[in-house]
Amino acid sequence: MASSTRESVADPAVTAALAPAAAAPPAAGRRRLWRELWRRKTAALGFGLAAAVLLGALLAPWLAPADPLAMSPRRFAAPSAGAWLGTDQFGRDLLSRLLHGARVSMVVSFSAVGLAALVGGSVGLTAGYLGGRVDLVLMRCVDVLMAFPTLLLALAVVATLGGSVGNLVLAITLAYVPIFSRVVRGSVLSVKQNEFVEASRALGARDGRIMLVAILPNVLAPVIVQATFNLSTAIMIEAALSFLGLGVQPPQPSWGGMLSEARNFMELDPWLAVAPGGAITMAVLGFNLFGDGLRDVLDPRLRGEG
Amino acid sequence: MRSYVAVRVASLFPILFGVSLLVFAMQALVPGDIVDIMMGGDQAFGDRNAEARLRQQLNLDRSVPERYALWLGSALRGDLGTSFVSGKPVLGEILRRLPVNLELAFLAIGFALCLGIPIGTLSAVRRDTWTDAGIRFGSVLGYSVPNFWLATLTVLAGSLVWPGMPILQYVPFAEDPWRNLTLMVIPAFVLSLTVLPLIVRMTRASVLENLRLDYVRTARSKGLPERRVVYRHVLANSLIAVLNVTGVQIGVLIGGLVLTEEIFILPGIGRLLLESIQKRDFPVITGTTLFLATAFVTVNLVVDLLHGVLDPRVRR
Numbered sequence: 001m002a003s004s005t006r007e008s009v010a011d012p013a014v015t016a017a018l019a020p021a022a023a024a025p026p027a028a029g030r031r032r033l034w035r036e037l038w039r040r041k042t043a044a045l046g047f048g049l050a051a052a053v054l055l056g057a058l059l060a061p062w063l064a065p066a067d068p069l070a071m072s073p074r075r076f077a078a079p080s081a082g083a084w085l086g087t088d089q090f091g092r093d094l095l096s097r098l099l100h101g102a103r104v105s106m107v108v109s110f111s112a113v114g115l116a117a118l119v120g121g122s123v124g125l126t127a128g129y130l131g132g133r134v135d136l137v138l139m140r141c142v143d144v145l146m147a148f149p150t151l152l153l154a155l156a157v158v159a160t161l162g163g164s165v166g167n168l169v170l171a172i173t174l175a176y177v178p179i180f181s182r183v184v185r186g187s188v189l190s191v192k193q194n195e196f197v198e199a200s201r202a203l204g205a206r207d208g209r210i211m212l213v214a215i216l217p218n219v220l221a222p223v224i225v226q227a228t229f230n231l232s233t234a235i236m237i238e239a240a241l242s243f244l245g246l247g248v249q250p251p252q253p254s255w256g257g258m259l260s261e262a263r264n265f266m267e268l269d270p271w272l273a274v275a276p277g278g279a280i281t282m283a284v285l286g287f288n289l290f291g292d293g294l295r296d297v298l299d300p301r302l303r304g305e306g
Numbered sequence: 307m308r309s310y311v312a313v314r315v316a317s318l319f320p321i322l323f324g325v326s327l328l329v330f331a332m333q334a335l336v337p338g339d340i341v342d343i344m345m346g347g348d349q350a351f352g353d354r355n356a357e358a359r360l361r362q363q364l365n366l367d368r369s370v371p372e373r374y375a376l377w378l379g380s381a382l383r384g385d386l387g388t389s390f391v392s393g394k395p396v397l398g399e400i401l402r403r404l405p406v407n408l409e410l411a412f413l414a415i416g417f418a419l420c421l422g423i424p425i426g427t428l429s430a431v432r433r434d435t436w437t438d439a440g441i442r443f444g445s446v447l448g449y450s451v452p453n454f455w456l457a458t459l460t461v462l463a464g465s466l467v468w469p470g471m472p473i474l475q476y477v478p479f480a481e482d483p484w485r486n487l488t489l490m491v492i493p494a495f496v497l498s499l500t501v502l503p504l505i506v507r508m509t510r511a512s513v514l515e516n517l518r519l520d521y522v523r524t525a526r527s528k529g530l531p532e533r534r535v536v537y538r539h540v541l542a543n544s545l546i547a548v549l550n551v552t553g554v555q556i557g558v559l560i561g562g563l564v565l566t567e568e569i570f571i572l573p574g575i576g577r578l579l580l581e582s583i584q585k586r587d588f589p590v591i592t593g594t595t596l597f598l599a600t601a602f603v604t605v606n607l608v609v610d611l612l613h614g615v616l617d618p619r620v621r622r
Contacts, residue, residue, distance in 0.1 A: 042443065144324030147603045148595075151561025156595050159583040160332045236452055240565060243454055244580060259455060266462045273462055277455030285450035292446065 036297045043293020049286025057102040064096035068253045076269045088258075088272055089265050097253040098279050104254045105283065108165060109234035112172035113227050119173070120180025121223060127181065128188030129211050139185070145178040154237050155246065163246040171241070172234050183226045187219035221298040228291035232284040239280050255280050310614050310621040318607055322600060326381065329596045330374050333588055386593035391585050396593035399578060406574035409479065410566065411559055413494035415552065418502045423548060426509025427541060433514065441506065448503035454565040457496045461569060464492075474571045493570040500562040501555040508551040512544035546617050553609030557602055
């Protein structure tokens with residue numbers, strides 16, 4: 001129904017203006033995007049690192065050579081054929097623990113960033129599109145959440161509700177909702193000035209439809225860029241909270257928790273403290289480099305900035 | 307200018323009001339009964355009278371809005387409650403530890419600015435050379451390395467390289483200023499690495515942007531040496547953007563302080579917060595959170611105002 005109305009509009013200016021929403025065939029656009037990203041060496045490196053961590057997390061149960069919780073008498077063992085990275089203070093296989101730690105890290109950061117993008121995006125879309133009093137009230141709430149340094153807000157949530165994977169996700173989500181709200185609201189404010197928005201309103205589209213069909217596709221690029229960067233900081237916050245004993249609880253393996261436990265033995269076996277931090281760095285660096293590349297390609301206005 | 311200041315300061319109040327609501331909600335949302343937690347959850351041996359007295363003391367017999375009003379009223383008068391554990395006033399505990407945080411924060415920002423601005427400028431002036439590429443990659447790497455890992459490794463390196471090195475100690479400044487500084491320099495330097503990469507990036511971007519502007523061409527065509535163009539004209543104008551990003555980074559620094567204090571065992575507000583979380587000492591948790599959020603908002607306001615002073619365009 002809607003598409004037939006659109007086709008019936010003869011005015012070329014209106015059809016041209018409508019174009020951005022239904023830009024070039026998505027598949028071709030996506031291929032161009034990947035090509036552009038591949039040309040940037042650091043973005044390709046970032047993609048490689050992030051993909052390696054993601055695959056490790058996804059396939060942990062099959063890749064891990066041993067049960068991450070299984071203790072053995074071979075404590076603080078040096079790397080060997082049986083245990084590539086050696087064993088920890090309980091004789092548990094370090095590589096297996098790192099792989100399962102990646103799983104926790106990815107589950108927490110992807111769910112938190114996804115939820116925050118969904119909630120924050122809806123808030124930003126509504127506030128930016130409707131404007132007026134709705135905008136004022138929503139943005140005041142966002143300002144209040146922004147008044148807490150990210151880690152402090154996450155700490156406060158976990159301190160109140162207790163440390164668990166679910167509460168970790170909730171804490172990180174709450175800390176990121178305001179960021180997504182602001183990013184989306186800002187883009188909506190500029191996108192809604194476009195003629196194609198006016199055009200779809202003239203065609204009789206309702207607010208909900210304009211928001212979802214005309215505006216949303218045009219604000220996705222900055223959201224994707226923001227989400228990539230936030231994945232890297234979410235990995236860091238998860239690790240920090242688990243390090244402080246407020247996130248994932250032992251014996252379940254998590255990078256932050258492993259680093260924290262290693263502190264008691266690190267003079268005996270420094271490697272136990274080095275390895276989990278290396279894993280965190282690898283994951284965070286991957287998403288940061290990939291995000292830098294994505295931003296350059298998707299949002300050329302920001303190129304070279306920051 | 308005066309009206310700009312007035313508007314900015316006035317905008318602080320709704321935010322602080324919201325912050326207080328949220329922090330109060332934290333207390334109200336605690337799963338389980340706060341009195342049970344305080345009494346150790348030991349119902350069988352719990353003294354009914356003591357329990358009732360405690361409930362009255364904490365205003366738990368009143369409605370939630372009443373409790374909020376009472377809590378906010380005392381908070382405004384500087385009474386953030388008393389610790390369940392130590393029985394001391396929360397604000398006093400916070401203020402006692404504040405010097406540690408201020409010293410760490412100022413040293414860290416100082417290190418970050420003293421290193422970040424020259425490195426960023428160098429990167430911009432040598433644009434698209436290996437130096438620039440190295441600095442840019444280094445700064446991405448820099449903010450991808452978890453600071454609490456670096457801090458842990460620093461402690462480790464200290465104990466391996468120099469056994470018995472007095473790294474995990476704290477001596478108040480008033481007691482022995484020189485010893486205090488030598489002990490604080492390492493944690494502060496490690497902490498400064500949380501904000502250094504962004505200051506480098508911001509300086510680079512801002513210097514590059516300014517180099518493109520007309521006044522630079524004018525300065526060059528006047529025959530000024532390039533050195534003078536960059537340092538006297540461009541850098542001076544670029545620092546405004548650096549100031550802004552530094553303000554935003556205070557939040558990162560506050561989060562970093564919690565971890566730094568935990569790892570280097572420094573008696574600051576961050577450790578107070580962590581200890582109170584472990585002991586479920588709710589007045590201290592809420593008091594510290596409220597204090598840190600208020601400090602963060604206030605510092606940001608000051609940075610905004612400074613920005614207004616330095617750049618008349620933002621005052622409009």
